Amino acid sequence: MAHVLGQNQYGKAENRIVRIRRDSTRHEIKDLNVSVSLSGAFEDVHVTGSNANCLPTDTAKNTVYAFAKRYGVDSAEAFGILLARHFVDATERGVVQRARIRIEEYAWDRIRPTKSGSGSGSCEGPGPGSGSAEAGHSFVRRGQEVRTSEIAYDGESVQVISGLRDLVVLNSTDSEFWGYLKDGYTTLQEAYDRILATQVTARWRYGYTGRADEAEPGWDRCYAQVKRHLLEGFAETYSYSLQQTLHAMATRVLDHTVEVDEVRLELPNKHHFLVDLEPFGLKNDNEVYYAADRMYGLIEGTVHREGVIPVIPVT
Numbered sequence: 297m298a299h300v301l302g303q304n305q306y307g308k309a310e311n312r313i314v315r316i317r318r319d320s321t322r323h324e325i326k327d328l329n330v331s332v333s334l335s336g337a338f339e340d341v342h343v344t345g346s347n348a349n350c351l352p353t354d355t356a357k358n359t360v361y362a363f364a365k366r367y368g369v370d371s372a373e374a375f376g377i378l379l380a381r382h383f384v385d386a387t388e389r390g391v392v393q394r395a396r397i398r399i400e401e402y403a404w405d406r407i408r409p410t411k412s413g414s415g416s417g418s419c420e421g422p423g424p425g426s427g428s429a430e431a432g433h434s435f436v437r438r439g440q441e442v443r444t445s446e447i448a449y450d451g452e453s454v455q456v457i458s459g460l461r462d463l464v465v466l467n468s469t470d471s472e473f474w475g476y477l478k479d480g481y482t483t484l485q486e487a488y489d490r491i492l493a494t495q496v497t498a499r500w501r502y503g504y505t506g507r508a509d510e511a512e513p514g515w516d517r518c519y520a521q522v523k524r525h526l527l528e529g530f531a532e533t534y535s536y537s538l539q540q541t542l543h544a545m546a547t548r549v550l551d552h553t554v555e556v557d558e559v560r561l562e563l564p565n566k567h568h569f570l571v572d573l574e575p576f577g578l579k580n581d582n583e584v585y586y587a588a589d590r591m592y593g594l595i596e597g598t599v600h601r602e603g604v605i606p607v608i609p610v611t
């Protein structure tokens with residue numbers, strides 16, 4: 297019985313690309329997930345095993361990254377048009393008859409450091425975002441983080457552990473990682489200017505124990521204040537490791553929020569790898585990155601006030 301090859305298409309899906317424009321100290325970021333799908337004269341590829349008409353998906357991937365460098369990314373739409381036209385018009389012998397480019401774009405807002413962030417504060421202090429110039433290279437991914445809390449009462453005292461998760465932040469410069477231990481399995485190149493990005497999970501425990509003479513902290517105020525200092529701690533730390541950034545963020549929360557005794561952070565290192573564009577005659581001057589979603593380094597730690605016994609569970 298004869299069989300007929302029906303509709304078919306192929307390409308490279310989910311090319312995670314971060315394009316930084318660093319023309320000035322005020323960097324611009326474009327964060328895209330680009331999927332390429334080609335259809336055309338691919339009967340032979342499927343039926344006979346001849347790859348003469350097969351543009352490798354690896355080439356499609358390279359094209360996406362090279363185009364990001366060569367033409368920049370003004371908008372997802374304009375970038376998609378460039379790519380789609382290229383695959384159809386520039387591929388040999390009219391092999392590619394239709395190109396479909398799908399792009400998801402993730403939006404980032406700038407972290408705004410505040411001048412009024414100094415001095416030790418309580419949750420009665422100024423609200424988040426008051427004051428200030430925008431950070432040139434520090435971003436927080438748009439979309440709401442999840443606020444968490446865990447409350448326990450044993451008949452005597454109350455314990456409140458608040459937190460957040462899915463707060464995604466990125467510094468497009470001011471991050472290095474070098475001078476680390478090396479053994480026979482070490483291949484990592486030392487980095488003197490890298491992207492530092494993480495998805496913050498934070499928990500903090502209040503000193504509040506619910507005694508009759510104790511006033512409850514302003515929970516919403518404290519939440520906003522802790523979040524603000526986590527963001528600013530991230531943005532304002534010139535980092536030599538994510539571990540150091542973790543310590544700076546947690547310390548800053550304790551310095552500015554007297555109600556909090558202990559902070560625990562879980563920070564996955566969301567790796568961004570510079571794409572090698574040399575084969576296409578392009579110099580990648582820390583502009584085009586492959587944003588890997590796994591595997592990832594996972595940096596975890598607690599910072600607490602001296603004399604306080606830390607109790608936030610290690611997960």
Ligand SMILES: O=c1[nH]c(=O)c2[nH]c(=O)[nH]c2[nH]1
Nearest residue numbers: 473484536537538539565593
């Ligand atoms: O900030 C970092 N800390 C590490 O421990 C580490 N390990 C690694 O491979 N890259 C990084 N980056």
